[in-house]
Amino acid sequence: MKLLTHNMLTSHVKGVTKGYPLLIKATEVKVNEVEFNPQFVSRMIPKLEWSALVQAAEELGHRQDLPGELVADYETNEEFLKKVHRILLEVEVLEGCLQCPESGREFPISRGIPNMLLNEDEA
């Protein structure tokens, strides 16, 4: 699971109102090399909840020097875009789980794939 995806996911456990962002408890994280595409990164930045991204990067110990606030004029700031690219697309959670911050319910991640299915009684 990449952090771009994680940034868009929320807990859908019945009755939960503050289910975002999901906490990440990773047991295996991998950093892949993915071709840098500045246009794609620029397009995705407005869709992101920036603080949730920083929090997720911290949880995985991969924050490095990602700033706490979004930089102005990021479209032309290649150095910044490369940092965002790395955290959005290159850092991947292979094993672990996502946890609803309100209910504590855990959604397992295995082979990089989150399983978001709820059980009968939670749906």
Add this chain to the structure above:
Amino acid sequence: MATSSVRSCRQYLLHLAQDNLDFRLPEIKALLALRGKPFIPDEKFKEKSPFWCLDGLSEEDIRSIMARSVCAKSAFELWGHGQTHSELRASLLSYQSENMSPFMHKDSTYRINIYTFNKTLEFTDRIKRIDALDYLPFEGTVNLKSPQHIFCLLEDYGTDPNNIPEHPNSVYFGRWLADGQRELIHSHSVKNRHFIGNTSMDAGLSFIMANHAKVKENDLVFDPFVGTGSLLVACSHFGAYVCGTDIDYNTIHGRGRSSRKNQKWRGPDENIKANLRQYGTEKTFLDVMVSDSSKSVWREAALFDAIITDPPYGIRESTRRTGSHKDITKPPDESHIPVSQAYHLSDIFTDLLNFSAHHLVMGGRLVYWLPVYRPEYCEEMVPLNPCFQLISNCEQTLSSHTSRRLITMEKIKEPEELDSLTHLADPRFSPYQGHNAFREKYFSGLNKRRGKEDNKLDFNDVSC
């Protein structure tokens, strides 16, 4: 007067393949919309014809369409046309010579192709036709192998193979510009794909769907019933970044029984990511997840540029959703699929439209297949939503009593709180009525026909 006097704007000729006829116009229109250009056919336009003459476009527009279209075979800069060869000649002689000369000067090389639709010509007749074009100011040398310029004389002998006229209905002459992407139908054929399932979408249709959805480079595309990822393969080919979900754990993980005839179990390289890797678009693979589409896991925001999907019809893969059934106790385990309720077909589409209204960008498109029981179908059955404008509705017949329709909707308005309930109040927005029993109707039709016909109803057989 058969032909116009000196024309000031360029005309272009598209030569289209004669399959998926219903799907062609929406495809070309969508590709033109990506360029911000309208579709302006000439006054003789016939949608079912293989030849379309277009006005109001530039050569760049045409090249862009051909870089994406799977319905169009070739495109030409149209120099002349008419209903007879003498009309063609008059038309060509009125085409400004300064528009011809860059491609005909003495240091250039060229060849002339003859193409006849719905008729086969003898070799000698082809030569005769090339010779008859000697009134054109060709100054270069003929090079059949690798000419700088290719010209084409095209003749249309109508669309009835049982009634081929002696003379063509229309003739065209133009400079070849580009071929379409029909090669993708073969290069991306499901037959050679690493990972397939029972419902993997045929390659041609996958690319047509990506075009109907106006997918473009650097888009974010989502498929909520992703299966083996056929639609993601097509979208990633056009440069979009892709993600998907499916309720079936084994399909998402690439495990379980193989859909191939001689293979029992799936191998280690059989999963959606591997499919993208096979075609060199792995970098645009975002994620796939196991998830129930009736219970959205996405935060409330306009996340996706396009949503493209083939929801289950309840025939070869079942429709399911999680829900409670009392008295079921099962130990939790990794691949446990929670007890499923039957997911009524009409609910799938209402949920899909509602989900798309909330998660598509403004102007973004939803493209999906709607299974239809033909004896009861009427246009009012196509689900509507106040946030969407219906762009196209293209039928692919599957059998005498079933078909599926490719529906394209474009988001025109942000959802307000009551929009998701509009379908209950307004009959125009009624959900997909009477089709909840599509599965039963499909099978009851089969039973009635057994003994009369022996053809097997297999979705794979009807793909092109």
